[in-house]
Amino acid sequence: MIKINAISKAYNNHLVFNQVNLSLPDHGIVALIGPNGAGKTTLLKCITGIEKVSSGTIELDNRTIHSTKDTFHHVSYFLGSETLRYELTGKDHLLLLTDSQLELADYYIHQFNLKNMLDKKVKSYSMGMKQMLLILLTLALDSKIILFDELINGLDPTNRLLVMNILTQLKNEKLIIFSSHILHDVKELSDSVIFIINQTVYFYDDVSLLDVNELYAQHVSMPEVK
Ligand SMILES: Nc1ncnc2c1ncn2[C@@H]1O[C@H](COP(=O)(O)OP(=O)(O)OP(=O)(O)O)[C@@H](O)[C@H]1O
Numbered sequence: 384m385i386k387i388n389a390i391s392k393a394y395n396n397h398l399v400f401n402q403v404n405l406s407l408p409d410h411g412i413v414a415l416i417g418p419n420g421a422g423k424t425t426l427l428k429c430i431t432g433i434e435k436v437s438s439g440t441i442e443l444d445n446r447t448i449h450s451t452k453d454t455f456h457h458v459s460y461f462l463g464s465e466t467l468r469y470e471l472t473g474k475d476h477l478l479l480l481t482d483s484q485l486e487l488a489d490y491y492i493h494q495f496n497l498k499n500m501l502d503k504k505v506k507s508y509s510m511g512m513k514q515m516l517l518i519l520l521t522l523a524l525d526s527k528i529i530l531f532d533e534l535i536n537g538l539d540p541t542n543r544l545l546v547m548n549i550l551t552q553l554k555n556e557k558l559i560i561f562s563s564h565i566l567h568d569v570k571e572l573s574d575s576v577i578f579i580i581n582q583t584v585y586f587y588d589d590v591s592l593l594d595v596n597e598l599y600a601q602h603v604s605m606p607e608v609k
Contacts, residue, residue, distance in 0.1 A: 384409040384558065385430060385528065390439030392425055399425050403439070403584040405577070412554045414569040415562040416595070417579035418603055423562040424462065426579065427530045430560075431460050443528075459526040461534060464513040473501035473508075473516050480523055488523035495519065495545055510537050518546060522553075529553075531561040535568055547572050566595045578602075 387405040391398065399422040407413060415423045428434035429441060432451040441448045448454055467476065477488055492498055497519060500512050508516065514537050521529060535543050550559055550572065560577075563569055569576060569590070576587045576595065580602045587593045599605075 384444055386442040386445075388440045388442065390429065390436040390441060392422070392429060392434065393437045398582055400579060400584050401582045405584065405586050407558060407560075408575065408588070410554060410556055410558050411574040412550060412572055413558070413560045413575050413577060414573035414590070415560055415577045415579070416564070416566070416569055416599070419564075421579040422582075422584075423579060424532050426577070426584070427460065427462065427532055427560065427562065430454070430528075430530060431458055431462075433462075454528075457526055458528040458530065459521045459524040460530040460532075461517045461521045462530070462532045464510070464517060467505045467513060467516065469506040470504060472504050473497070473519075476505075476516065476520060477501070477523075480520075484523045484525060487525055488519060491519050491522050491549070494549060495542065511539060511542065514538060515542060522549065526557070528558045529560070531559070533563060534561045536563060536565060543568075566599060569595050 385407040387403055387407075390403045391401045393399060415426065417423050425434060429436050430448070432448045432454045443454060443457060446453065477485060480488055492501065495515055495518075497515055500508065500516075505513065505516065518531075518534070521531070535546055538546060547568075553559065554574070561572070573590050576590055576593060578585045578587070578598060
């Protein structure tokens with residue numbers, strides 16, 4: 384469904400990744416890992432069409448993605464809380480949804496126990512509350528492809544488990560790609576892994592055959608724990 388053909392991406396003269404080829408599965412959970420600044424967010428933005436690739440192509444169902452217009456009905460994404468309107472309440476954000484999306488939103492509001500916070504303005508939300516509102520909105524769009532940038536890093540253990548359970552339920556029908564620095568979550572949640580390091584992108588299609596900590600340690604020097 385998503386096919387990445389020899390893409391390279393540079394910001395001015397700074398090369399982020401070079402000659403990447405990937406064929407992503409049409410459903411399942413893919414973790415995106417790599418050190419700070421490796422290019423995880425950039426890759427997600429290229430898949431959404433927010434960022435243009437410098438060369439190569441990304442295809443969605445055999446059609447090249449040129450901009451967000453090409454992914455609008457197929458890809459929903461969670462790329463940070465700056466997309467929220469701070470003077471509006473959580474409920475105001477739901478007004479953007481269609482009737483069927485609202486129905487789905489109601490289901491997730493119940494599952495995540497979010498009812499109480501929705502009447503409050505987003506500016507009064509904690510980081511985790513903003514994250515939960517974004518997760519709610521992203522899931523309610525019911526897209527076939529869902530991208531989450533640092534999805535669960537800021538959630539408390541209850542919300543983390545609730546979100547992980549929902550994603551596990553959805554993975555048979557959707558492709559979910561989430562970036563994370565928490566290797567434990569990667570092992571627990573994902574079916575496959577994209578690892579970005581030194582401008583190179585590796586894809587491991589079966590996480591059960593992979594030692595994620597070992598992979599990371601092979602490429603990134605880690606300080607000793609004192
Ligand atoms: N809009 C931009 N203009 C110029 N350089 C950028 C831009 N966005 C990202 N970069 C650079 O591209 C590289 C990759 O950044 P990116 O945000 O994709 O990394 P990341 O893997 O998501 O990092 P982190 O784990 O810290 O979130 C970094 O060197 C960053 O400075």
